[in-house]
Amino acid sequence: MVARPTFFGIAIIALVYVPVLSLGGVEGKLFQPMAQAVMLAIVAGLAWTFTIVPALSAWLLRSPAADAQDDHHKGFVGMAERVYTPALNRALAHPVLLFIGAVALLAATFLVFKTLGSQFTPQLDEGAITAMVYRPVGMSLEESLAIEQRTEAAIRRAYPQVTHTFSRIGTSEVATDPMPPNENDLYIFYGPQKDWPTGDGMPRTKQELIAGIEKVARRVYAGQNFEFAQPIEMRFNEMLEGVRADVSVKIYGDDYDRLEQAAAKAKAILEKLPGTEGVEFETAGRPKSIVVDLDRDALIRLNLGAEEVNNAIRDALAGAEVGFIPHGPARHAIVIRMPESLRADPSAILALPLRVGEYGMVPLSRVARLRQTRIVEPILHDDTNRRAALMVNLSTSDLEGYVQKAKAAIDGQVKLPPGYRIEFGGQYHQLEAAQKRLSIVVPVALILIFALVYAALGSVREAAIVYTGIPFAVTGGILALWLRGMPFSITAAIGFIALSGIAMLNGLVLIDHINALRDGREGDPLPVEDAVRQGAHDRLRPVLSTALVASVGFVPMAIATGAGAEVQRPLATVVIGGIITSTILTLLLLPSLYAWIERRAARLRSDEQPSA
Structure with missing residues (x-):
């Protein structure tokens, strides 16, 4: 009586999960195992229903008593x-x-x-906050470290719900995530929200806590800017598009000056857009750099080669390895270089001695001039296309609606020359890709389901x-x-x-x-x-x-x-x-x-x- 509709009904339920199996990327990793488990469970349940259940029913169930015929009315x-x-x-x-x-x-x-609005995946509460900190370009590692230690201590004093903090600055021995000394990741861990103190001025939500942390940190050092996320979320966003934010705005073109100008205009527009929590440039501007211009005529008169001068400057500023100290199985290099306090002093660099001939010495100032300039570092590319990028974190859950408004605002106010283009990425790109894939697979699955229903009826x-x-x-x-x-x-x-x-x-x-x-x-x-x-x-x-x-x-x-x-x-x-x-x-x-x-x-x- 029920075998035919049951079989086709179970087949339909299994078939509706086929679109899930077609998902790729992060969404596929998340939901394909669930779809596979459901489909296997359905097939196993169908086999159980048609084999074991009838036998057990015939063995264990009895015909209802005459006085129990109307029990279903109770x-x-x-x-x-x-x-x-x-x-x-x-x-x-x-x-x-x-x-x-x-x-x-x-x-x-x-x-x-x-x-309703649309987003890629709901935001998880990881129990931690990641603050991506940006300080003035050119700041030394020692100064950045001192500011960071004071910032962490001030945050822990101001908010008892913060259980512990730690930071990552610079480049590790395995340089998989290098950062300059003026940038760092600050990890802030907090306790369960139900245990947070409830006194006057204390934050009651995570967003209020983030706003308070930023105020405390700026009191420690006013020149630092922040982008807030969560540890896993930050890595997730970076894995998707190479940018540590919910949404990336990438501007492609050949002239980096024009790219920076367009990015600055887009940043000003996005900062005024409702739903924006924070906008930062992907790179920290153009750092100061000292350029050494060699006097070719002076080099010829002194019989010096450009390579000799460059090597001397490199050894003085970057350091030269002159030996090692054994420590058990490890060997620690001995590196000599100019003191930190002199390496940014043009007069000290110009006084750098150069060997001339067998016994003579001349200062670098005899064969070179120094000038300070700002350089673009690094110049980022996607598939050999030069780009500038903005990192945008959102306070709204309507990712798709926000991007549509941002596109309309930027397209109307930022005029790009021919050959330049703007693309939105991050989670929005993944949402768009998943929607396109489902828009193809779901109709096909619905047609197949209709065919099954027709076959059943x-x-x-x-x-x-x-x-x-x-x-x-x-x-x-x-x-x-x-x-x-x-x-x-x-x-x-x-x-x-x-x-x-x-x-x-x-x-x-x-x-x-x-x-x-x-x-x-x-x-x-x-x-x-x-x-x-x-x-x-x-x-x-x-x-x-x-x-x-x-x-x-x-x-x-x-x-x-x-x-x-x-x-x-x-x-x-x-x-x-x-x-x-x-x-x-x-x-x-x-x-x-x-x-x-x-x-x-x-x-x-x-x-x-x-x-x-």
Whole structure:
């Protein structure tokens, strides 16, 4: 009786996860294992249902006693039937009105969807803050370290909820993430928010804590700027686009002066845009540099080569290795160079002695002149294209809406010469790529699902009726996101994909049972109206059971607050909200649509018979 719809229903649920398997990049790494696990579990459950369950049922279950025939009219199911019967009667009496109301709800829901906003993945609370610190170019390592130590101490004194801090400055022995001495990453760890002090002036939210930390740090040293993120989030963004921010604005062209000018204009525009938390240049400006111009005529007169002079300058400023000190199995190099205090002094550099001949010495000033200039360092490229970039962190969760507004503002105010272009990257680029991929794969999967429903029912008309369950299930998911103030994300999209399978399963089982009652597969054939009423009441319990099991199973995810809960909540919220509307529409809209369409089809057939 139920083998055919069960098999096709399970096949449909497995098929709806195929789009998830097509995801690439970070979103694929996150959700492909889930889709694979669900599909394997569904296949295993199907095998269990058709093999072990019938045998166990025949062995363990007994026929109900005569006095237990009416037990299903008691308890929760009985109460549900007493509510459902008059509601079904009204739905069957006014099918067109019910359908128009459902379509109006669907249209209103999509208007609500436009207000949700979009983001790539929900932001996790990592329990830590990363402050990317930028100080004036040319600052020495010692000075930067001293400022950083004072900054950390001031933050810990001001905010007891900060448990500990540490920083990374400069380049490590394994230079996988080199930074100049004027830049560093400051990691700030805080305790659970419920344990934060609640006195006057104390921050109550993470955003207030970040704002307070920035104020304290600027009091220590006013010349430092900050970009705030989270440790994993920062590396995640850097891995995506090479920029440590939610959104990157990259300007491509040949002339670096024009690139810098365009970037400065774009920065000023973005700083005024609502939703911007912070904007910084990817590079810290043009550092000062000392250029040594050699006097070729003087070199010839003194019989000196340019290489000799360059080597002498290099040894004095960068250092020359003159030996080593053994320390166990390790050897530590002995390097000599000018003192730190003299290496930036032009007069000391010009006094650098150069050997002339066998015994003579002359100062560098005899053969060279010094001049100070600012150089572009580094000049960054993407695929050999020279670029400048801005790092933008957002205070809004509507990533897509923010980028659209930013594009419109920059395109209207920043004029670029031919051959120059502006691109937005970071998480927005990943969101855009995932949306494009899903826009191709999801329609293909929906067509295949329709083919399966048609194969199960043998009627395009009935398959279309079952298919109405998908858009009307989506309404509940969208409304649930709106009520909880959550934006649309790839996580929510996975929830909609899972929801569509559940909606199709319930509709398929209901319509197949109604067809069985009409065809006489389960007794005497019944007229359409009677078959619809009995079929809807027969399937009330399994439909409600499916809805309750699925929705209750997602409740812990929907209300979770632990690590990773930010990713789980949108998925669970969509499924729970969608199951509520899907169940109502499956029990009311599908039977009324089926009866109305079949009555009209019967009238059309009867009208055609005399003419034949």
